Amino acid sequence: MMLKPLADAASSRGRRAALDLLSRRHSGGGTRALARVLDGCRRLLSERGEANSLAIAAELMPRLVALDDEARLRFFRHLADDFGPDPQGVLLAAQRFAEQPDAERLIALTAASEPPRQELLRRLNRAPGGTAGILRLRRALLAALRTQPGLAAVEADFLHLLSSWFNPGFLQMQPIDWRASAELLERLIEHEAVHEIQGWGDLRRRLQPDRRCFAFFHPQLPGEPLIFVEVALLPEMPAAIAPLIDPASPPRPARDFKVATFYSISNCEPGLKGVSLGNFLIKRVAEHLQRELPQLRSFCTLSPIPGFAAWLARDDAPAPPRWAQRVAAARETLTAAGGAAALGKGFDPVQCDGALREAIELLATVYLAHEAPTPRGDAVAKFHLGNGARLERLNWAGDLSRKGLKQSLGLMVNYLYDLRHVEEQHERFVHGEVSASRRIKRLP
Amino acid sequence: MMLKPLADAASSRGRRAALDLLSRRHSGGGTRALARVLDGCRRLLSERGEANSLAIAAELMPRLVALDDEARLRFFRHLADDFGPDPQGVLLAAQRFAEQPDAERLIALTAASEPPRQELLRRLNRAPGGTAGILRLRRALLAALRTQPGLAAVEADFLHLLSSWFNPGFLQMQPIDWRASAELLERLIEHEAVHEIQGWGDLRRRLQPDRRCFAFFHPQLPGEPLIFVEVALLPEMPAAIAPLIDPASPPRPARDFKVATFYSISNCEPGLKGVSLGNFLIKRVAEHLQRELPQLRSFCTLSPIPGFAAWLARDDAPAPPRWAQRVAAARETLTAAGGAAALGKGFDPVQCDGALREAIELLATVYLAHEAPTPRGDAVAKFHLGNGARLERLNWAGDLSRKGLKQSLGLMVNYLYDLRHVEEQHERFVHGEVSASRRIKRLP
């Protein structure tokens, strides 16, 4: 009974291909093309355009996507310059509202201060494939922003709208297993960012009953996972990644499932950068698994410390006063062993002597437990601690892959998600305090 | 592979029942309940709440829906008073932006001027059933607004968000036929607002292959039509409603389909009042039918003139100068026949004498062709002409039902949707000019 859109909605490839095709048809002739696009934007925003906005947006979107790089950049500048609020108009409205803050004047103020490009984007979204087109534009905008800081307000409007539209209330969480379509599974292989998937055999193992995968989908982008998390169901909190992703490991029976471990989380849509998804996904998955498997006792991660080696090498972080001495000693041990830089090459945690290991663990604890809330902190630590998780355990020689050794000196961390405490732990983290297990607190 | 939410998403009744149940559990004790709700709102909006917002929203939403009428009204006042922007803060941001309108200051201004209750609503929407809860709140808010004009800015924020979320780019148009679920069809019977559906036999006839029905759905509210339109596929533009909705009429074969006539359009969700849906639905349906049935020559409506009798009775509309004389004569004929009020009772267009008929048709033409763009204009005329349709034909004795006689003196109108002209005709209408067929222009 569902109406099929022309470009088969069941197929993300189909959808993208259709957009590509349309945009190719309209490409070329940057300046003239841009003029037509700007003209279309004005028409779409005009009173006249309202009655016909579906048709105008449907015509405009492929032209927009087809702009060449240079024309697109100029388009973004026009968005910044011509589709923002009028400073004098806003000032007047703000003055009138400050004089007498009633409903009428507030409505006028809100109307005056919202950049018209927001309404433009909302109308563009009415086109078939509109949401996909807007995500594509934002990818280009994020790239442009690096050299064009003046586009920041335009980017803020994109982010504002996308955050509202990709609100978790509108997202669907779906478990993904081996029965999923090959087209969808291929996207997991493509986007896994933490522990690369080595082909279909590897993926197959990661979708057996003791390994789970969950993704968020948006109804407007069926078949396209926005973000996915991989979970291992284990008898205990794991200390190393290799056994978890070993394609040859035999699946465990359900009676052994005691700990759910999030061992990888990857975004698939760069156009959604900055839109909060991972936090919500982890919590929805935890709730879902707790309902399905009441025998689960805890939820944790097995995570890398990707910024650790670089932080060690910078050697400029202030140590917390009461440990200053021990940190200094550890730094010395490290220097004696050739320095942080030397460790990057050929470091073997398994053969490492006890003193050096102790020094590195101490420094890693400082890096995680004290630096995380600062701008120097580790991105992964910031993410999980900011979600309200607790720093639970450091795992020596947890990741002996090249990348693991190079970035994290082979260390891995477990962050513990205890849903009863995330709110309070998150707040502490916002105020600069890292929640940690006794073991961690004792460690240094 | 799709995750089933706890309250079965396939069932709108289930969803509503779950919300009712939850809210009953939390009802009572207005003041204390309100205090808890406000506390929850502040927590949800706080930094602390961010990490836990799904859980907070899930707990808060049923409490909110459960507030008794008086507490809910006070809640709305708190939304107006405590969750708006800070006038001095906005003024300062507007001044700084007016001094130097750069990206940074614009971002600060936008942040300062957006009422925090918008973010509150976005976070509430994260709860399961959040969107449904927000629609329910808005229904109550619209009712409250009648006596509490100070809530207008709160209402503007609801409308702003809902317009963004129920953007046609996010809506799914679905044809509805006799294979649809009884639960869904029951909602059509309940909400048909133009030509009442007299039970399942009547509905069944309206879903035969020569009668179509299409609705918009939102992915978050599966099974709940937001708005639906009924279409008759006919050999020619119809002049009377009775044959179209006669349950005993034999279905026509597809080779006779020449004109698609929209004969009824009804909203199902009062919480979406003011969100533009009908215009988009009609155009999407027209495009869909044109693709499915290339033999269709035109798209029109068969519509009542629900404000005509009341307008006649008011007798205070200024006639367009060049017809002033004819209008005056028609008014006289009318008065001679006992006046507009008398016509309401027992008027029989079929027995009506020629002079009176001519007078009424003249006045109806004036009402439609000249009054539509004014505040006195007919709501249905405003809708279709505002969508860019053309006033095509007046049909004497087109609707002999009680309601039809009472409101429209039995008259019906065809509005013609010519997709090539809607944009231009809409613009003309915005400027006060009604597009009409030659026949209409000639009439008076």
Next chain:
Amino acid sequence: MMLKPLADAASSRGRRAALDLLSRRHSGGGTRALARVLDGCRRLLSERGEANSLAIAAELMPRLVALDDEARLRFFRHLADDFGPDPQGVLLAAQRFAEQPDAERLIALTAASEPPRQELLRRLNRAPGGTAGILRLRRALLAALRTQPGLAAVEADFLHLLSSWFNPGFLQMQPIDWRASAELLERLIEHEAVHEIQGWGDLRRRLQPDRRCFAFFHPQLPGEPLIFVEVALLPEMPAAIAPLIDPASPPRPARDFKVATFYSISNCEPGLKGVSLGNFLIKRVAEHLQRELPQLRSFCTLSPIPGFAAWLARDDAPAPPRWAQRVAAARETLTAAGGAAALGKGFDPVQCDGALREAIELLATVYLAHEAPTPRGDAVAKFHLGNGARLERLNWAGDLSRKGLKQSLGLMVNYLYDLRHVEEQHERFVHGEVSASRRIKRLP
């Protein structure tokens, strides 16, 4: 990914309409039409036809369905005369097999004795809509059989094949509720044979959570229930039908569900007469409900005794010897009250005096407990007792509807399905013994 057949498989109406259309196209000219059909049948059965049987069957089936009544009857006679086994051939094969019963000779015997019309039907079934067409033919054949006993062997072949094809291993049991398609629900209204469904409001009540409905479907006939059973979930075994089917009765909460009562079972497909479906459906439903609702303590029916009044009126059944006296006394009481025939008209069980009631109950017990295994037995009793159920309780004034009074003198029966005992009770019934509760055994 599923291939859509040309006539939309989702729609049983569509399917039937397509067949009707095709057959209309081919109808008329009985003799010539029959000649073409017979020719097609021979071609389809021939070696030559094998390579092309899909195409031949697709062409032949609509012609067959389109035969007029007289031609169809002649077609059946040809099936009987020309498409049976060769008596001499079978005899020879049987002799050879009796001489030396080895595999080869058995294969030859089986081949010789199977009527070729069985293979003809299997090949006809290859056509799109073949199964539906064969069911339609059998309906006509069953009608013809009444006057043409010579067709019995043809009918036996139809029954043999349909029993194999509609094997419960190939049937899908589906729960049906208010979310089912209106097209499907309409078929329930049409086919309910025990307690007529009084329109959509009545049906709606019968599909609330404390009333269930389950049906068997065949994959080849999607959307067409073959048989359905209605179940009431109740706190105790019910004694009267009226409260169960009262559209105004409030639904009970799940915590009250203790007894599942089958209160109606109806076939929808007369072409499947004689194919065992009801027995399997009841048992599959019982297992399903027991799994879904472990709190259920027992499964029973609330059934009419449709043959009781007629049996009473015949007055020729031999009483079991040890009760002969009491039965004779009861018969006398009955005669004194005007006789069985008089009771049919205006009998009011509620006002009935005690002696008469006792007499009727005694006779009903005899009818059920002693006559059921005999050819004089009640059809409903035969069905449930033959399924292995137990005669549990007689309910005076259980059905005060006109039909209930006329056929059953207002009596209803509970048959109890205890899955642990059905096998043994069924066997006893086959040997002429009715399993009954103590209460029943004590009664007379």
Next chain:
Amino acid sequence: MMLKPLADAASSRGRRAALDLLSRRHSGGGTRALARVLDGCRRLLSERGEANSLAIAAELMPRLVALDDEARLRFFRHLADDFGPDPQGVLLAAQRFAEQPDAERLIALTAASEPPRQELLRRLNRAPGGTAGILRLRRALLAALRTQPGLAAVEADFLHLLSSWFNPGFLQMQPIDWRASAELLERLIEHEAVHEIQGWGDLRRRLQPDRRCFAFFHPQLPGEPLIFVEVALLPEMPAAIAPLIDPASPPRPARDFKVATFYSISNCEPGLKGVSLGNFLIKRVAEHLQRELPQLRSFCTLSPIPGFAAWLARDDAPAPPRWAQRVAAARETLTAAGGAAALGKGFDPVQCDGALREAIELLATVYLAHEAPTPRGDAVAKFHLGNGARLERLNWAGDLSRKGLKQSLGLMVNYLYDLRHVEEQHERFVHGEVSASRRIKRLP
């Protein structure tokens, strides 16, 4: 609304795993286990078992599947010896029928001659997973038959029932593309028997829009393809296989699709050996493609000649008289080149000299065009010619793979499916005549 069976029906793996699990639970103790199974079979077939057959079959099936090899073989012998028809009973029934061939006696005869094990299998099929269990039994039976010819009649009964149940009227043809589930696609990789699929990249290419794949499914075995055919859509009839299965070849646009070429057909279910599926699949696919792509001009195969090298080496086939001389000359040329056996090793068709090539082509033509209807004929040729296809073209150096060179000396054949002629060509083939193109007829 569909009832989920306990072992998830959506997953063939789940289903097989459940059966494995159940059977492991029951395995061991061959003789005792067999005794229980035979007891269960007798109970299931008995009158007593009828009322409870679902439960008995559900208990019996896993025990049956769990029998060890030796016990299973004894079980088959019991099927042969104890569950066949009674020779004297059949003889009597046959005599009575021969005396007076009326309906009643025919029914008695049919009942007497059908082996009771057929009814046993029909009742076993009522169990959940019954059909899958019966297929598994037949796989074992086919293996046993090689050494136990006395089981032929049992095997004939299995084949008879499976042919009726897997009647094409009950099979669903489904297109399979990259959107299919990975679980399903994995089965294609596993079962492709003609041109091996080299992993997921290769498979992906074979599912692009210019390569199609279609399979038959049975509703009782969802997700398990029974047989699948791969099709290439090409601008002309192909002469070599390599370009068709080259994973790196760019997909062609739809406007180039002129010829649909069946280049591989593989069975997935050995338990269905002998049940005609391939013939029906090819014809359903041809009809489906003709409807979808009216621009298709013809349907052909690109096939190996797997028996050619072996036939050449045997050197004992009589040449058709009028070519005897040329065949003898060709044989001599072949002998001069070292003989057929030598060709098998390192033969390079590309470097082959003209006289040898001519000799081989002549002999291949004889093999195909004259030997195909004989017991010496090529299996692939028998299949396509038996389906009514025409021998169209011989392609020198069409398959340079090891297997292609070894079996077919690198030759490939196109068989042409012209749906208008298959019936007549099939009949000719049955009478020993091969339909061939003029080119082929001219060739030798």
